[in-house]
Amino acid sequence: MDAEEFRHRLDAAAMATEAALDALLSPQALEGEIARPARLLEAMRYSSLGGGKRLRPFLVIESARLFGVEGASALRTACALEMIHCYSLVHDDLPAMDDDDLRRGRPTTHKAFDEATAILAGDGLLTYAFDVVADPATHGDASLRAALVLALARAAGLGGMVGGQALDLAAETAAVPLGVDETLQMQAMKTGALLRFAVDAGAILGCATPEQAAALTRYGKALGAAFQVADDILDAEGDTAALGKRAGKDAERGKATLVGLLGLDGAKARCDALVKEATTALADTGLGDRTSVLAQAARFVANRRH
Ligand code: GRG
Secondary structure (H helix, E strand, C coil): CCHHHHHHHHHHHHHHHHHHHHHHCCCCCCCCCCCCCHHHHHHHHHHHCCCCCCHHHHHHHHHHHCCCCCCHHHHHHHHHHHHHHHHHHHHHCCCCCCCCCEECCEECHHHHCCHHHHHHHHHHHHHHHHHHHHCCCCCCCHHHHHHHHHHHHHHHCCCCHHHHHHHHHHHHHCCCCCCHHHHHHHHHHHHHHHHHHHHHHHHHHCCCCHHHHHHHHHHHHHHHHHHHHHHHHHHHHCCHHHHCCCCCHHHHCCCCCHHHHHHHHHHHHHHHHHHHHHHHHHHCCCCHHHHHHHHHHHHHHHHCCC
């Protein structure tokens, strides 16, 4: 698959995700809800609509499509994952964490609203994500929905993204900086776990064989690691206008990054190796040419400019 066809698929996934998130975040309360407070809903919409590459939804949609699964099951799972991603960005930008004013080229949620509302908007998105996956509208098979809920919780929580964020914050003030292995583990948790979930979700939705699921997990791990090295490189090299968030802040805050540990050339070499690893894993799914979109995704992640 060439870059243009890939771009087309990424745009299609982004548009479908935007429309589905818009509908999910409507003022109409769902059965069992009492009311949807307008300002909180507005902050949740501000935090999740109208921006972002929608890479995680794209990966859910395309990995499910490998197994012929299309429509609401994949799209709702994609939206749930994007809600968790958006919540993590909102909370990460708070003064108690990275203290940022700019996200996706706009004021961060706590700047556009206020801190308490930003915290609650993140909480609301996190909780709603699990509502969306657990809802029978996502899949008729309750055990499959439970498998998605479990995998998403494991990726997002203590032993995944939230744990990784805790390790990252602790490292900023630690007497001894993180080494390469510790940095890789922190990044695999903080950023990699949600990206890996995206392709694991495709395998769950598609009832993949254990071999196919394992190969997709290997792909997801390599892709997640490539994404994070690319992020470190962009932060070191990129400019704030193109990124839509402040560049150069990793070095400023003394963050553990692979650029800091391996140097710029070492980080770029690692990124290339991870793209190869991701592509090799795809071959092990036995799904042939159908995986070319995911191979292109690995290249996109490594070469992105924002
Ligand atoms: C606060 C619980 C909690 C977790 C925060 C993911 C994360 C953990 C923090 C985000 C900070 C950050 C910039 C991490 C580097 C990788 C990353 C997640 C970048 C943003 O993801 P993109 O590039 O963003 O996919 P878009 O805006 O395109 O969705």
